[in-house]
Amino acid sequence: xxxxxxxxxxxxxxxxxxxxxxxxxxxxxxxxxxxxxxxxxxxxxxxxxxxxxxxxxxxxxxxxxxxxxxxxxxxxxxxxxxxxxxxxxxxxxxxxxxxxxxxxxxxxxxxxxxxxxxxxxxxxxxxxxxxxxxxxxxxxxxxxxxxxxxxxxxxxxxxxxxxxxxxxxxxxxxxx
Numbered sequence: 001x002x003x004x005x006x007x008x009x010x011x012x013x014x015x016x017x018x019x020x021x022x023x024x025x026x027x028x029x030x031x032x033x034x035x036x037x038x039x040x041x042x043x044x045x046x047x048x049x050x051x052x053x054x055x056x057x058x059x060x061x062x063x064x065x066x067x068x069x070x071x072x073x074x075x076x077x078x079x080x081x082x083x084x085x086x087x088x089x090x091x092x093x094x095x096x097x098x099x100x101x102x103x104x105x106x107x108x109x110x111x112x113x114x115x116x117x118x119x120x121x122x123x124x125x126x127x128x129x130x131x132x133x134x135x136x137x138x139x140x141x142x143x144x145x146x147x148x149x150x151x152x153x154x155x156x157x158x159x160x161x162x163x164x165x166x167x168x169x170x171x172x173x174x175x176x
Contacts, residue, residue, distance in 0.1 A: 117167040125160035
């Protein structure tokens with residue numbers, strides 16, 4: 001399909017779009033949490049990919065390439081839209097191994113509750129959690145994508161998990 005695009009065959013573009021659009025849209029939507037913007041970013045991502053298709057090298061596959069373009073466009077949109085700055089935290093803040101983790105806390109919850117808790121996170125934390133947990137992107141790579149240090153991403157991910165835990169515990173207590 002990529003070779004068809006490189007030759008200028010319109011059917012190659014159509015095939016690639018139909019093959020990957022739904023997955024890429026879902027990735028974008030999880031990050032921006034806005035239907036119309038996700039649709040716009042999906043189109044922008046494919047346009048950018050198709051414009052640069054001549055330079056595409058099939059080292060990681062088209063799927064990974066278009067997903068990376070979409071994630072970068074989503075992060076740029078978040079930065080502009082939220083008018084917030086990704087904050088660097090003090091590098092001296094360490095995460096202790098003795099703190100309780102989600103696995104060590106015993107309470108009942110549903111997947112929908114976890115999703116709702118993630119959606120309530122500040123956008124910086126939510127973006128890191130979604131890229132790390134849902135897109136399986138390593139924290140060091142996320143750091144490069146969002147312009148933070150690896151340690152800052154680790155701290156923000158840890159804090160996000162703590163916020164999710166508190167939200168779930170609060171909901172669990174309220175239901176008792």
